[in-house]
Amino acid sequence: MKTTRLIIVAVGGQGNLLASRILGEASLLSGIPIRMSEIHGMAQRGGVVESALVFGEAESTIISDGEADVLVGFEPSETLRALNKCNSGTTVITNLSPLPPFTVAIGKGVYPDLGLLQELIREKTKRLIAFDATALAKEAGNVMSVNMVLLGALLQTDILPLSADNVKEAIKVRTGKFAESNIRAFELGFSSAKLS
Template identity: 45%
Template sequence: MDNHYSIYICGVGGQGIIKTSTIIGEAAMNQGLDVVMSEIHGMSQRGGSVSTELKIGGYNSSIIPKQGADMLLSFEPIETIRGLDKVNSETKIVYNTHPIVPSSTDKAYPSVDSITKTLKENFKHVLPIDGTQLAIEAGSVLSLNMVLLGAVTADDKFPLTKESVIDAMKNNLKPKFHEMNLKAIESGYKSIKG
């Protein structure tokens, strides 16, 4: 398996994008892989855009070039669209279908069905997932990031094992949250692997 892998993660403030990236980074290091990461916070505390770029396996720069991501992991549908400059025809696009409609605008939010249709018409590897619902079923909407992380580990080309991701999760979250987040990871994994 090629252990060179780049992942662009995006969403809005408060969804756990930075924590997800930290867990991926730690899991990579635990597997003996080099990892570099960059973060863009924007107005993250007010629901603004947040993104991270991770490159696993011997990269010198943390910035993913245009059309250079192996995976786009998005926590919100519109943020998926904003991240499309990082994808190419082989990029796997995994995204949460639950929208977060900004209260600061009166513009209509596009339908998630239209976003999904457009993505599937233009890209080969599109995996929409109702991560928000799966997180609620796991115990809390706050475990959305772990649902999506579980979905990522289901990708055969993703260089990290589910077990190393679970170990990193346990190392980064308080023990009282382990069981719920383990359920969330398993739920996300099963949503892709079946």
């Protein structure tokens, strides 16, 4: 089985770890080998959370620079920061709703222009799917479901060896009383990616 490598980057609190966990559970349900790793020591303190998911036969649980097949970013500047994980064949999916880091507020940095950001990613990778996932999460009825919107977009690309139904099943199992709005968010992300 071909190996597929996925990187998810997010800001602490955006639900990156839950999204990864759901893809893990969906893989278990579909009998797909999966190994993943995460760096989350400072997640609760506003730092960056990065997950690596390796589907298929490879045994490694981390992904080297330039080796991601897909990059999903929950926050636009973090997507751009993780571009070192990509190559010219990588598909990139990003939320376009910024969460500027605190350093911007105290004048210790400038937030990148969103137009330039998309232009750069488009130019350097195979495909960019960019949309306001936060708006869609609100539309789904739960602003915390940005992670589910982006999972929907990810599954639409058909790059992972998983079906949307398996992922929805895992969302139901994993997220209890939020399952309904999460599925709605997933579907909004799925159809939105079709259009971009």
